[in-house]
Amino acid sequence: MKLHFSQNKPLKLLIDLIYPPRCPVCGQPAAVGLKICPECRRQLPLIESRRCRKCGKPVEDFEVLCPDCAKEDHFYDRGLGIYIYDETMKRAISELKYKGRREYGEVFGDLIYENARSELMDWKPDCLIPIPLHRARVRERGYNQAQIIAEALSEKCGIPTRADILIRTMETGRMKELSAKDRMNNMTCAFEAVGDRKGIRSVVLIDDIYTTGATIDAASVVLRRAGIDEIYFLAVCIGGGFMVSY
Numbered sequence: 001m002k003l004h005f006s007q008n009k010p011l012k013l014l015i016d017l018i019y020p021p022r023c024p025v026c027g028q029p030a031a032v033g034l035k036i037c038p039e040c041r042r043q044l045p046l047i048e049s050r051r052c053r054k055c056g057k058p059v060e061d062f063e064v065l066c067p068d069c070a071k072e073d074h075f076y077d078r079g080l081g082i083y084i085y086d087e088t089m090k091r092a093i094s095e096l097k098y099k100g101r102r103e104y105g106e107v108f109g110d111l112i113y114e115n116a117r118s119e120l121m122d123w124k125p126d127c128l129i130p131i132p133l134h135r136a137r138v139r140e141r142g143y144n145q146a147q148i149i150a151e152a153l154s155e156k157c158g159i160p161t162r163a164d165i166l167i168r169t170m171e172t173g174r175m176k177e178l179s180a181k182d183r184m185n186n187m188t189c190a191f192e193a194v195g196d197r198k199g200i201r202s203v204v205l206i207d208d209i210y211t212t213g214a215t216i217d218a219a220s221v222v223l224r225r226a227g228i229d230e231i232y233f234l235a236v237c238i239g240g241g242f243m244v245s246y
């Protein structure tokens with residue numbers, strides 16, 4: 001049986017007292033009732049500058065689109081990442097993914113909510129869809145970090161998480177050697193839209209990191225083919241670099 005701690009508040013409180021959630025920045029137990037130390041929170045690399053209208057990457061004041069989006073369009077409508085993927089975020093995300101620190105996913109879900117409330121109000125999505133992992137990977141890791149983030153965000157904003165609409169049918173592995181087009185084809189084959197999509201017109205994809213956008217694009221292609229009209233994304237972090245400058 002799988003226990004849903006988040007739905008059992010007294011149990012969660014008890015577990016938090018015995019195993020206090022750790023702060024994703026300093027790794028120390030956070031103060032009671034907090035998921036992140038206030039001083040650590042201030043160190044997070046929040047993007048406050050002007051953003052690309054499509055992918056949300058930071059751009060210069062005179063730019064509407066970033067160099068990547070100006071060169072090639074994406075398959076989603078628009079989206080953004082909250083933080084720059086710097087050394088602090090890299091460490092925290094890696095602990096969330098590979099060291100079993102699932103509570104960091106909850107912190108990041110809360111932080112997305114605090115920083116993307118107005119986008120969620122504008123977009124009015126019917127549900128949040130975490131970028132799925134292959135089930136072999138979920139078995140090995142114990143959870144999908146994107147789903148933990150999405151569920152924490154759901155709890156704050158009241159928009160349901162639907163992890164049953166998009167599944168990952170294939171492991172994609174390392175694709176660094178592939179061209180952008182091959183990478184995209186590979187990714188598109190890796191996802192499949194399933195489940196009951198009745199009443200779902202607009203969705204927000206949730207992921208931990210957005211880099212080139214290949215994953216979000218591939219998921220968007222699959223969802224659009226399945227009849228979803230509006231597709232947005234929210235990611236905890238966004239890579240600051242651009243493909244075109246490489």
Ligand SMILES: [Zn+2]
Nearest residue numbers: 023026037040
């Ligand atoms: Zn801390």
Ligand SMILES: [Zn+2]
Nearest residue numbers: 052055066069
């Ligand atoms: Zn862009």
